Amino acid sequence: MAKLSMYQLQKYLPKTDCKKCGFSCLGFANHLISRDVRPEDCPILLEPGYSESLAKLNELLGPGLDFEKEVTGLLIEPEKCNGCGICVVVCEINLEKSQEVESGRGPRFTDDVVLRIDNGRIKLVDPQSCRRADPSDYICRACVELCPTKAISLV
Amino acid sequence: MAETLYESVICPSCGCLCDDIDVVVADNKVKSIRNVCQWGINKFFFTKKFTSTVKRGRVERPMVRENNLVETDYETAVSRAVDILKCSRKPLVYGLTNSGYYAQNVALDIARVLKGWFEPRKAVLLSPYYSAMKNSGFYIAPLDEVRNSADVIVYWGCNPVHSTPKHLARYSLYPRGRCKERGNLDRVVFTVDVAENELVRMSRRYLMVEPGTDFLAMETMIKLLKNEKVEDYEGDIAAIQDMVQYMARAAYGAIFFGLGLSRNGNAVRNVETLMTLVKELNQKTRFVIVPLYDDFNTNGAMQLLLRELGSPVPADFSCDHPADHGMPTLLENLHEIDAALVVGEDPFWSMPSEHSDQLKKIPIILIDPFWTRTTNKCQVVFPTAITGVEAEGIAYRMDGLPLKLRKVLETDYPSDEVILEDIYHRLS
Structure with missing residues (x-):
C-alpha cells in the first residue's frame, strides 16, 4: 500500500x-x-x-487498517526492502528474544521474534510483541529510522 | 511432501558469505528461506539479481555451434572444447569468481598446461590490494574482530547497501560486539564516494571526491597525520580534517573499499595510497583494511594465485615467469588471446564494448548455469550446477577465511569442477 x-x-x-x-x-x-x-x-x-x-x-x-498496522503503526512496503536485516538487528525485542541477533546473525528458525527476513523481504511476524504495541512503553522508532531503503514507515 | 530444514547454510552470493541462512526444501525445490538478502535469494530461487520475481533461463543441455547452437551430449561437448583449446596458442581462462576453490585450482592447471592467461574477474581491484601488502604490511582481521572492536568504520568507494546488503547488519555498523555493546551507538561511520548514497544518512561525515582522484584525498590525510601543511587540496578539507581526527583517535578502525577506487584506471595508485594511509594510521592506532566485492569467491582466486605462484597478479603462463610479466590487466592484452574458457561469468555484460568486441573474434567455451549475453556468442556451452546450492565447494570470505559451502538441492548437472577436470584430463 x-x-x-x-x-x-x-x-x-x-x-x-x-x-x-x-x-x-x-x-x-x-x-x-x-x-x-x-x-x-x-x-x-x-x-x-x-x-x-x-x-x-x-x-x-x-x-x-490491518491488525499489525493498527497495533504497531508500522507501514511495511516489502517491495522496497533489500533484506539487509538492519531492522532485525536493531529491534530491542528481537535482541531480548534471540541470542543470535546480538551478534548480527539472523534469528534461528525456532526463535519467536518480532521482525525477521523471510524470502528476502522484511516481515512483521509478531506485532503484539513489538514495543510500539504497548502504549505505556516508550515510543520505539529504531527500525523506521535506520532502514536504508525506507521500506518501513509510520502510518 | 516432506520438508527438510537446512540450518546455517552459507549464502553463495556476495563476499560476506553469511552463515545464518535457514532453507526449507520440499520436493527438491526451495520452499522458503530465512535471513537472506535480496541478492542471496536469487541464487536459491534462480531469479535475477535484486528482482526476485523474474526467473532466469537455465541452460538445459550442453551445446556446440554448428551454424547455430545445437544441443549435444556431454562427451561431444568436452571433445569440441578440448579441440578448440588444443588449437589455441594462448587461450584465456577467465571468470571463476562464482566457482569453488578446487574448480579454480583445476582452471589454473588448464591455463598452465596450455601456456595461457589466467585471470579471475575483479582482479583489477584485488591484485593491487594484495600486491600493496608487500610494501605496506598485512593489516587485515577477521570480520568478527571488526564487529567486536571497531569504533571507526570507513566505506571508501563502495556502497554496501547494494554490493553486500547484509554487511552493515552482520559485520560492521549495527551488530553488538564484545567491546561495542551498544552497536551503532558506539561506532562512527565515514563515507567517501563520488556521489551521495544510502550510506550518507548513517554517516557522521560524507566526503565527496572526483572520480578516480581518491588518491589526492588519501595523500592529504597522510600529510595531516604527519602534521605537515596542506595547501593544494581543492576538495572538502573540513571533512578530511574531521575524518583524520577521528581515525587517529580510534581504538580500532576498519576501512572497507570497493570498486569505486578502480575508476579511470587509477586502481593501482588509489589502492597503494590507501594502504600507505593504513600503514600510517597503524603508527598511532590499530586499523585494518578489507575489500568489498560482489562475487562470492573472488578472494579464493587471489588466495590460489598467492599459494601457487606467490603473486596475486593474473598469471601469463606463456612467459618464463608467469607471475612477473609486467602486464597488470587483461584488457590491455586482449588482442593476444585466440580462445577463451569462461567460467561463471558474462564478459559481454561486464566488459566495456570495445574490449568485449575482441572476444567476438575468437572461439569461446562457456561454463555457466544460466543463459547470458555471452551464451549466444559461444562455440561450446556447458550447463553446470550452482556452487553453494547444488554443488559443494570451498569459498574464501572477504577477510580471507575459508568456508565450506553446502549443497541443499539435488541436480543432474555436473559441477564446474567436474567439467574442468574432464577437460584437464583430456588435455594432459
Whole structure:
C-alpha cells in the first residue's frame, strides 16, 4: 500500500475549515491518515453534494487498517526492502528474544521474534510483541529510522 | 511432501558469505528461506539479481555451434572444447569468481598446461590490494574482530547497501560486539564516494571526491597525520580534517573499499595510497583494511594465485615467469588471446564494448548455469550446477577465511569442477 499524504486527502475535503469536526480540513486529513477519524465524521461530507468525494476518500483509505498496522503503526512496503536485516538487528525485542541477533546473525528458525527476513523481504511476524504495541512503553522508532531503503514507515 | 530444514547454510552470493541462512526444501525445490538478502535469494530461487520475481533461463543441455547452437551430449561437448583449446596458442581462462576453490585450482592447471592467461574477474581491484601488502604490511582481521572492536568504520568507494546488503547488519555498523555493546551507538561511520548514497544518512561525515582522484584525498590525510601543511587540496578539507581526527583517535578502525577506487584506471595508485594511509594510521592506532566485492569467491582466486605462484597478479603462463610479466590487466592484452574458457561469468555484460568486441573474434567455451549475453556468442556451452546450492565447494570470505559451502538441492548437472577436470584430463 502506498503511503497517503494529507494534501492528497485534503483535495476531497470541503476545505471550509469550519471546525465542526474539531479540526481544520488539513488537520482532519492528517487524522484520517492515522485512522483516528473516519470520513463520515465530517458533517459536511455527509451532505448530498459531497457523495463523490466521500466515496473517493473511502476508496483511498481502504477498508481499514490491518491488525499489525493498527497495533504497531508500522507501514511495511516489502517491495522496497533489500533484506539487509538492519531492522532485525536493531529491534530491542528481537535482541531480548534471540541470542543470535546480538551478534548480527539472523534469528534461528525456532526463535519467536518480532521482525525477521523471510524470502528476502522484511516481515512483521509478531506485532503484539513489538514495543510500539504497548502504549505505556516508550515510543520505539529504531527500525523506521535506520532502514536504508525506507521500506518501513509510520502510518 | 516432506520438508527438510537446512540450518546455517552459507549464502553463495556476495563476499560476506553469511552463515545464518535457514532453507526449507520440499520436493527438491526451495520452499522458503530465512535471513537472506535480496541478492542471496536469487541464487536459491534462480531469479535475477535484486528482482526476485523474474526467473532466469537455465541452460538445459550442453551445446556446440554448428551454424547455430545445437544441443549435444556431454562427451561431444568436452571433445569440441578440448579441440578448440588444443588449437589455441594462448587461450584465456577467465571468470571463476562464482566457482569453488578446487574448480579454480583445476582452471589454473588448464591455463598452465596450455601456456595461457589466467585471470579471475575483479582482479583489477584485488591484485593491487594484495600486491600493496608487500610494501605496506598485512593489516587485515577477521570480520568478527571488526564487529567486536571497531569504533571507526570507513566505506571508501563502495556502497554496501547494494554490493553486500547484509554487511552493515552482520559485520560492521549495527551488530553488538564484545567491546561495542551498544552497536551503532558506539561506532562512527565515514563515507567517501563520488556521489551521495544510502550510506550518507548513517554517516557522521560524507566526503565527496572526483572520480578516480581518491588518491589526492588519501595523500592529504597522510600529510595531516604527519602534521605537515596542506595547501593544494581543492576538495572538502573540513571533512578530511574531521575524518583524520577521528581515525587517529580510534581504538580500532576498519576501512572497507570497493570498486569505486578502480575508476579511470587509477586502481593501482588509489589502492597503494590507501594502504600507505593504513600503514600510517597503524603508527598511532590499530586499523585494518578489507575489500568489498560482489562475487562470492573472488578472494579464493587471489588466495590460489598467492599459494601457487606467490603473486596475486593474473598469471601469463606463456612467459618464463608467469607471475612477473609486467602486464597488470587483461584488457590491455586482449588482442593476444585466440580462445577463451569462461567460467561463471558474462564478459559481454561486464566488459566495456570495445574490449568485449575482441572476444567476438575468437572461439569461446562457456561454463555457466544460466543463459547470458555471452551464451549466444559461444562455440561450446556447458550447463553446470550452482556452487553453494547444488554443488559443494570451498569459498574464501572477504577477510580471507575459508568456508565450506553446502549443497541443499539435488541436480543432474555436473559441477564446474567436474567439467574442468574432464577437460584437464583430456588435455594432459
